[in-house]
Amino acid sequence: MSHSLVCWRCGASLSALSLPLRRLEVCKACNAELHVCKMCADYDISYAKHCKEPTAEEVRKKDEANFCDHFKPKAGAYIARDTAELDRAKSALDALFKK
Secondary structure, X not given: OOOOOEOOXXXXXXXXXXXXXXXXXXXXXXXXXXOOHHHEOOEOOOOHHHEOOOOOOOOOOOOOOOOOOOOOEOOOOOOOOOHHHHHHHHHHHHHHOXX
């Protein structure tokens, strides 16, 4: 099945997987579980319990497989880390400690 889903953890394409995603489906590239809050269209950290679905039960571990019936995989769930800030901080520490 062709779709534009990518892994929430590493960004690898999930186009080889069929929908709906099974609860214990994992990314072939990084072995991340995929039926997780961070991969859901309703996941939003600006909401209480990080979920836009008001009737969903709270899931404490947002990056582990769960049984949520409201799960809808979200295209674009992967957000690349901004390493520039981290690199600047490391450089500043290295300069401070003359590494």
